[in-house]
Amino acid sequence: MSSEANSHLPRYKNEVYEFEIVITCKEKNGMRSLTRHVYFSPPHVLLSPINLNTDALYSPLHHNPKLASYLPLINTMAKHLALAFSLCLLVLFHGCLASRQQSSQQNECQLNQIQAREPDNRIETEAGRIESWDYNQDDLQCAGVAVQRITIERNGLHLPSYTNTPRLAYVVQGRGHLGMVFPGCPETFEESEQSDEEQQDQQQQRQGQQGQQGQFGQQGQQGQQDFEQLDRHQRVRRVKEGDVIAIPAGVTTWSHNDGDRSLVFVTLLDIGNNHNQLDQNPRRFYLAGNPQDEFNQQGQRQQGQQGRSRQQRQGNNNNNIFAGFETQLLADALNIDQQTAQQLQGQNDNRPQIVRVQGRLDFVEPPRSQREERQLQGQQGQQGQNGLEELFCHMKIKQNIGKPSMADVFSPQAGRISTLNSFSMPILRHLRLSAERGFLYNNAIHSPHWNLNAHEIVYVIRGSARVQVVNDNGETILDDQVRQGQLFVVPQNHAVLQKAMSNGYEYIAFKTDDNAMINTLAGRTSVLRALPDVVLANAYQMDREQARNLKYNRQETLALSSSRSSQSQVLVGVNEM
Template sequence: MEVQHTMLRALLLFSALCAMSAITLAAGAAPQYLRHTGDLRELIKAEGGSVSSWGGALEEFPNASLGAGMVTLEAGFMMLPEYSDCHYFLYVIEGSAHVGLMSPVGFPTNARRIEQGDVFAIPRGWASWAVNCGSSRLRAFAAWDTSEGHARGECMHFHLAGSSSTSTAAAEHQKDTGSILRGFSKDLLAKAWDVDVSHVESLLRSQRGSAIVRLPSRSGSSPATSHALDQIVHTWMTTTTTISQLAMGVGMGLVDDDVNGKQGASSAFGMWPLSGGEFVYNLDRSSADVANKGGKVWFLNAHRMPVLRQLRMGAHRASLRPGAVIGPVWSVNAHHIVYVISGKGRVQIAGPDGRNELDAEVRAGQVVAIPRFFAALKVASEGERLEMISVGSSSMPWSSFLSGSTSMLKNMPLEVVTHAFNIDRELEEKFREKRRDVTAILPQSESERQKDV
């Protein structure tokens, strides 16, 4: 009998612990719309740069597989060629580098210098690499879509060159960065390439670094080495441009299904036109779509950068002057990941039933996740500009505003608004007559400016 009572008490205790665990998990599953720089998890960390992630798919986005992180590449280093199982969208925050991209059929399609304010799109399965021959670090914000990848929210990278991560000093932060060629036997590789096994051994053994490696020194004793490094990018860009033009000229038919309204000869393979500028867009140096006393907004969609149609991503860049406001606004067809480039401000997010999902001060280096249909309000601080880049899960994102000249409430029939809010016409017209001449960005009002003075 005593044994039975002991077992019963143990069972009750176990049930209580399980219930407490379930409550804890449920509480922990609450959406975290704001993420900090300290929340970044390093996937690759090396002397020459790093790749980090805010961790898996952002759970604020139901039925979506969006992730975000940061990429850095120090001067004098190279990111070795690789491909991944996800689409990549990069926005350069600072610095510059020369990047290369190669289509799955082996044609170099793009060799460009990217710099601050540029967008670089990398389709899933396309090989890419980067070389920083400058004097300063490249730093970029990255967003990715893993809807057709192996793991939700996390990209799987397949490196074409590099030693095994287990043989590097930074193995803890460089998992799975060894070349895929190491997964084959040397004799079969020799057979495939029609070379001696010793040549294969030399190919795989010569590169001792992985993922991110140092370039030959410009200040070395050999002028030939320095000269060769200076000529790498020039030769590379000239060659890839020539090959791209040749490929198009001989009727490869690498045409996207949707761009011209009809199917190209190779569209079944998911190819794109081999255009040098197809995958890089100078966002910050383009003409602003909205410009007023409150700041500027640049929109980037598939019309301006057709490859975004394949990535199923779009973006907008906002520069708000002190005290300026964007919103309330919600997206009809896209989740949004907002990265704060510089400055300070405040962001609020409203959900169903008037729930306040987020009310937070934001600053440089932070990320805000805004689910589709959730309304958001962004305000720059009174003392400095607020610079942001927002990446959405649609190549043609659409938004609905509740303020400014395009406000739904402003353009809704007056009788509908007065009855819906149970207010008189006089009060409704006070709202209707304000902000008639501004769109998207609402400048700080005259009364607010006078208060600041």
């Protein structure tokens, strides 16, 4: 608005209040302040015409005898000004946050080189191991993620824990059980009767504890008697190779290997997700055991050191969350004796995250045929996206994308690719994550492409491939042969080309959007296919026949068979021999 536009309105000024709004943003490279000046006048006075392009104060005009006729207008303007003042604060605040996030991501994603790496940290336990990649590396910092590989040996139990971030886990091999505790949801699995073995165990425990529970309250004894008869718990799911499991932030999980070989998970933790309200460090909170630090073996995080020193001041070296409470307070809160509270705190338990189960891990589980029937009913109920499957407690949290029948793209010569997004598993909309499973035959090619709206974190399950990643300057920032067990990152909009070697190539790719989209550079759905041949001819200095060959040489979409050029090179090499 210019000053001339309102020159016909008489204005009078007694005083003008100037507000200076300063919002300070904390960034990695220092502090940054946003400052704005807001000028406000009480509703009983008028201002001279304001030029919005300057921050100058305006001199008062002479009193206007028609002032009273403008008072209703002035009052309305004052209300609008108050609203504008509030909006100004809101916009500045969000602008500061956006500026912080944008500046941070811009600095972290200026990548000159990417490497395919194996895990940097390793924790050995009595029944498995936990490995993690250094999330402080530039490529993982750019993607805003951390990655773990968890191996549970036969009859091993990964103790209950939760994280500050949403997780997406893929079962690389093996089979077992996964328990997930959704807060406020009912215990839908319960025993109908106790086995003779359980009854004998309980009788022996009661006889051994009669002399030790003299101080235990009558109410606690009655409560124990009420609940020891039958066990009930939330649903336990069976998982197997090829399953993708979605885990919201703060949701407790545990897992058990009842198979005949190791159960291996690869898990992505989305640190940059807005569900993580802490800092940009992955944190896992254990409810049992004496866990070691899974991500900071060299003590990089100061907060963790402060937490450990606080526990040492309390005379407690355990690291599960119960260990931080005073024993008596914990006993009062749970209505248990102090000995049980000490067991919760793990005061005499030096076992880390994965422990070996003594005997058989016996819990409530429906027969296999009934479970399959329930899964089928759940899938049928979800097609309409309403009813029980829309409830939080009944959300579908896993889906197998490793089976050939789940392929979205299949080529008899090249292989298959399966995708999992929020359309096929709605809980991913809440987590803002998705996944892709690829199985490429010998020398097949995953069409060169870029991700429109997500970072891509690729873990090699089996085989090997030649991989190249190109940035916005046309520079190759990754050119390597990746192999089983390695991980690499493809930042958003960076072009990537993957070609399987002679032993094939299997991978799982996690993506940081629930509906990640790609644009290919080769094949029937490529950007080249969509451009007019005359545009291609002029862009690449070729004739139109060459341009049409460029467009139509590939009829596949994503999984591309070995090209004629590579086949001819192989034949030439054979002839020379």
